[in-house]
Structure formats: C-alpha cells, structure tokens
Amino acid sequence: xxxxxxxxxxxxxxxxxxxxxxxxxxxxxxxxxxxxxxxxxxxxxxxxxxxxxxxxxxxxxxxxxxxxxxxxxxxxxxxxxxxxxxxxxxxxxxxxxxxxxxxxxxxxxxxxxxxxxxxxxxxxxxxxxxxxxxxxxxxxxxxxxxxxxxxxxxxxxxxxxxxxxxxxxxxxxxxxxxxxxxxxxxxxxxxxxxxxxxxxxxxxxxxxxxxxxxxxxxxxxxxxxxxxxxxxxxxxxxxxxxxxxx
Amino acid sequence: xxxxxxxxxxxxxxxxxxxxxxxxxxxxxxxxxxxxxxxxxxxxxxxxxxxxxxxxxxxxxxxxxxxxxxxxxxxxxxxxxxxxxxxxxxxxxxxxxxxxxxxxxxxxxxxxxxxxxxxxxxxxxxxxxxxxxxxxxxxxxxxxxxxxxxxxxxxxxxxxxxxxxxxxxxxxxxxxxxxxxxxxxxxxxxxxxxxxxxxxxxxxxxxxxxxxxxxxxxxxxxxxxxxxxxxxxxxxxxxxxxxxxx
DNA sequence: ACAAAAGTGTTAATCTTACACCCATGG
DNA sequence: CCATGGGTGTAAGATTAACACTTTTGT
Numbered sequence: 001x002x003x004x005x006x007x008x009x010x011x012x013x014x015x016x017x018x019x020x021x022x023x024x025x026x027x028x029x030x031x032x033x034x035x036x037x038x039x040x041x042x043x044x045x046x047x048x049x050x051x052x053x054x055x056x057x058x059x060x061x062x063x064x065x066x067x068x069x070x071x072x073x074x075x076x077x078x079x080x081x082x083x084x085x086x087x088x089x090x091x092x093x094x095x096x097x098x099x100x101x102x103x104x105x106x107x108x109x110x111x112x113x114x115x116x117x118x119x120x121x122x123x124x125x126x127x128x129x130x131x132x133x134x135x136x137x138x139x140x141x142x143x144x145x146x147x148x149x150x151x152x153x154x155x156x157x158x159x160x161x162x163x164x165x166x167x168x169x170x171x172x173x174x175x176x177x178x179x180x181x182x183x184x185x186x187x188x189x190x191x192x193x194x195x196x197x198x199x200x201x202x203x204x205x206x207x208x209x210x211x212x213x214x215x216x217x218x219x220x221x222x223x224x225x226x227x228x229x230x231x232x233x234x235x236x237x238x239x240x241x242x243x244x245x246x
Numbered sequence: 247x248x249x250x251x252x253x254x255x256x257x258x259x260x261x262x263x264x265x266x267x268x269x270x271x272x273x274x275x276x277x278x279x280x281x282x283x284x285x286x287x288x289x290x291x292x293x294x295x296x297x298x299x300x301x302x303x304x305x306x307x308x309x310x311x312x313x314x315x316x317x318x319x320x321x322x323x324x325x326x327x328x329x330x331x332x333x334x335x336x337x338x339x340x341x342x343x344x345x346x347x348x349x350x351x352x353x354x355x356x357x358x359x360x361x362x363x364x365x366x367x368x369x370x371x372x373x374x375x376x377x378x379x380x381x382x383x384x385x386x387x388x389x390x391x392x393x394x395x396x397x398x399x400x401x402x403x404x405x406x407x408x409x410x411x412x413x414x415x416x417x418x419x420x421x422x423x424x425x426x427x428x429x430x431x432x433x434x435x436x437x438x439x440x441x442x443x444x445x446x447x448x449x450x451x452x453x454x455x456x457x458x459x460x461x462x463x464x465x466x467x468x469x470x471x472x473x474x475x476x477x478x479x480x481x482x483x484x485x486x487x488x489x490x491x492x
Numbered sequence: 493a494c495a496a497a498a499g500t501g502t503t504a505a506t507c508t509t510a511c512a513c514c515c516a517t518g519g
Numbered sequence: 520c521c522a523t524g525g526g527t528g529t530a531a532g533a534t535t536a537a538c539a540c541t542t543t544t545g546t
Contacts, residue, residue: 024310026270026342026353064270066351070342094340094355096272096316105312107272109340109353179525196527197509221524222516425498442500443536467497468543 027108028073029061029147031154032086034120034134035171037180040187042120042134043151045141046081049131052102053144059151060132061108074111082132084123086113088170092154100146112154114170117180159188163246166207169229177215177224178202185246198246205244207234273354274319275307275393277400278332280366280380281417283426286433288366288380289397291387292327295377298348299390305397306378307354320357328378330369332359334416338400346392358400360416363426405434410491412453415475423461423470424448431492444492451490453480 032044045057062077064070071089078084089111096107115123120134135141137155142148162168168184169176178199186193202208213226234244278290291303308323310316317335324330335357342353361369366380381387383401388394408414414430415422424445432439448454459472480490 023269024272024312026272064342064353066270067344069344070340070353091339093337094316096310096355098313098315107310107316107355109342177525194510195525196511199526200528201508217517217524220518220522222526224525423498440536440538441498442538445499446501447535463497463544466495466545468499470498 024105024107026064027061027106028064028070028077028111029059029108029150030074030078030086030089030111030113031059031092031151032078032082032084032113032115033154033158033171034115034117034123035184035187036117036120037183039136041137041171043137043140043154044082044084044123045133045135045143047131047133048144056144057133057135057141058144059110059147061110064109070109071111074113078113082123084115084119084132087116087119088114088167092150092157095146095150097146108150110150110154112157114158114167117171117173117176162188164244166229166234166244175211175213175226175228178227179224181227201246205237205242207237207244209233270351270353272310273307273352274310274316274323274357275305275354275396276320276324276332276335276357276359277305277338277397278324278328278330278359278361279400279404279417280361280363280369281430281433282363282367283429285382287383287417289383289386289400290328290330290369291379291381291389293377293379294390302390303379303381303387304390305356305393307356310355316355317357320359324359328369330361330365330378333362333365334360334413338396338403341392341396343392354396356396356400358403360404360413363417363419363422408434408492410489412475412480412490421457421459421472421474424473425470427473447492451483451488453483453490455479 034042034044036042044060046060048054048056048058060078060081062073062081064073065076068076070091074089075086078086090113092110092112094107094109098105100106100108123134140151143151158167162185168181168188171184172180181202182193182195182198185198207230208227209230211226211228214223215226217223238244280288280290282288290306292306294300294302294304306324306327308319308327310319311322314322316337320335321332324332336359338356338358340353340355344351346352346354369380386394386397389397404413408431414427414434417430418426427448428439428441428444431444453476454473455476457472457474460469461472463469484490
C-alpha cells in the first residue's frame, strides 16, 4: 500500500515503497472568508511548498486523522497552517473526481468558514503563518488542483445563503454599526440596497439588539448606534416558524 | 493494514489479518425517493445480510472503487443492490463521525435520488433485488448505523428543495395530469394548497407544456389534460434570471 | 340526473419598492 | 457653517391569498 509522509494534503509525499495506489485518501479543505468594510470579502489561501503546483496558491486543508471528526480535522488544519480559529464552519461539498489530484486518489470534503471582522484584521498583521495570505475575492491568484472550482462554489454558497440565513453576522464584529451590515450585503449581493427598506426589514425580524454604545467616529458624520445579533432570539423565532429572508 | 472483502459497505468483513485500522474507507449511500399518487413518498431500503445490524434495514450504498467517481459509485451500487436506475442524483452531505461504523472508520458521501413514478411502480413488482424494498416515509423501520439521520436529512432536503427547484417533476411520469403535481406538493409540504392559485403560479412560470393527451379516466370525474415539464425552457429561463419558487 | 374530479377569475390583503429630508458629529 | 454619514415614513405597485361556481365524464 502507498504510504504517506506528513498529514497535510498539499505536502504529502509518496513513500518510495508505494505500491498499488488503490487506497483512497480522505482530506478536508476549508475556504475561509473574512470581511472588512474597506476591503470587502477576502479568502485565506496558502502557498504550496512542494510539487505538484509548487508555489501555487491553494485552499488550506489536509488529511483526516483516523480518530478525528471531519470538522475537527478542518479546525486542526486551519490552526496548523494558518493559525486561525474560525467562528462558523459549514460543510460545502465533497469533491471526489478520480483525476483531481495527479498523484493519487484523494477525496476532499470541502467546508466554508467565516471569521469575525476583528480577527480578520488582526490575522492580516500576525506573522503566524508566513505562507498564508488573504486575497480579495475580486483579485484571486491561480489556484492548485481543482481549488478554483471549490472556491467558486463556496462564494456562490455564501452569496446565496446570506439571503436566507443570518450568517452575515458571523463576518462582522460582535457589535457593529448598522451601516456595516448593509455594506456587507451590498458587497456580497453586488447590488444597491435601499437603506430605509433594508433597515426596516432587518429590524422587523427582531433578531438585532440595540446596544447603548455608539461607533467611534472616523472623523466625519453622525456616529451610529451599535447593534448585536441575538442568536438565542433568532433560534426561538425559527422554532416559531419565522423565516429569515433578505 | 485492514483488508476488506467485497465492495459493498454493508457487507464488508474485516480480514483476520487486520491490524492497525488507521486506514479510512470511503463509501457512498443513496436515499432513493419514489412517489405515487396513492401511496405518497417512499424510500428504497435494503435488508442487511451480515452483522453488525444483521437483518436491519439500511440505505443502499457501498465502497467507492479506486477509479470511479462518487456519482458512478452510487449508480453502480444502486444497480447492484436494487437493480434501479435513477433519474436524478444529487449530493446530500458527507458523514464522517469516527464512531458511525462500529468496526472501522468509514466516511460516507450521501446522495439523494429521485425515480419516476412509473419506474417506482414497476420496481415494486420486480423480483430483481429480493432484499430491497420500498417504505413509505410515514412508516419507516428502524435503520442500521446512522442511517436514520441520513434519511431525515434527505427528506428535509427534498421538502425544502422542491420549493425552489423543479425537482418534483423528476418524481412524476414524463407526462402527468396537473392534479398529480399538486398532490405531490401537498404531500411533501404537508399542507393544503389552493388549486387555483397553484395552477396559476405554476403555469405562469412557463415551464410546463400542455400536451394534447388526456388522462385515462379512473372511473369518475372529468379527465385531465396531460402536461410535461420543459427542461430546456426552464434552463433558458434560469439564464434569463427567472427563479422558480412555489 | 348525480357523483366525482377538472377547470377557471376576481377581490382584498400583504409585501415590496421607490423615493427625500432632517439629524448629529468633526473639522 | 459645511461636509459627511446616520436616521427615519409614506404612497404606489406588485404579489399573494382567499374564495365558489361551471364543465366534463362515468355510472
């Protein structure tokens, strides 16, 4: 049987004693999204150190260990490769095409993840993972393997899902000015939103708590109230059959 | 390394020489839905011949072969185990909990599938797979492994998806009386539908062709026109940005 | 002629969209 | 006092929901 050295998919090396290759390896990959008001939506990529696709950018991920769940594997790999802890994690799709890895059959369970705005900012500065980097989704590099396809699916999923599930809040800080939420939706849906209609709609859902804090002004304009997402309330409302839709 | 005899997950046997068990096996499972006007929604299950869960009912599926895609694996296993060819196949979710199979680590990529009404009827009669059987989703037996969870997710997915994708047609015959479509929606959504509003809405989508055939009467009532789903037209409309929603 | 299911239109209610002015702050 | 962004209400239009009688067939 083929034997593998190392645990991350992007660095595995076929051992010289490899034989049949009938064994299928199972990996996880995670498309991590970050958001900031100024830069919009970014994804976290890592640069490969080994062939194939040496030096190409790729989605972080790696092989699943025998005793860990898929989600644990994702969180472990993200920590190892990028030093990040995500805030929201959801299974996206499983990619299993026999040719997707040129070396060997690898089936990859892809996840997408969201990080809070503050953490996204912070990570940008950290020196933790030198070969990990955020890329704005409007200017992505070429990607290794079928990672472009995975990434496109993830982007589409987030765009779609944000309209009927309150996942947008997972990209903002815990407390945020209302305008940030609006800007996030404008960015993701790529169209203008009427501020009045949007705020009426969102506030009518009853899942945002108004805090008594105000945004520190950035030099100009009226400071805005800070809001926070009330997850408990949201879950209660879901049970009562209310449905989020924007 | 553990070695496995046979290809179907529900019948695999650990070879006496098994050692470490660090190898993860990859399987596919498929929840196949059938529908008939009289019996409503059914799923296809197989009865296990080997322990664990010997004689319990289970979702059909099995291990992925080294050279086949996941979807090919599903179709192959369905043919082998139940003799069925499905009409619609979509990936559902990947189940990877380390404890889900008591013997060994098995990650399963679950699919759901839809078969046309006529084929569903026909298969019920066929003697092809003696240990395969249709069960109405309202009276399901206990299931092996975590298959109950998988099945529940599949049911939920179909119920949700039928509201925004035209997958309902995949459960009916190619030509069907309008009332059958309505009854399917009533069954799946589990609530009454106003016949006039429903037909207005569906016909307004412009994706149903009226044929010049009429349903053979079943003894009483006015015979209905037969309709058929125009998939090509639907795809054109999707490109133009129209969206199906019921 | 009656029982059973198919076919069809109108109105009220709800939801969605379009639209513009005043307010609070910093410079 | 000006520039900037925050905060807010109303009316028209579009969509959805409620509702019942006529037609066609078999018996």
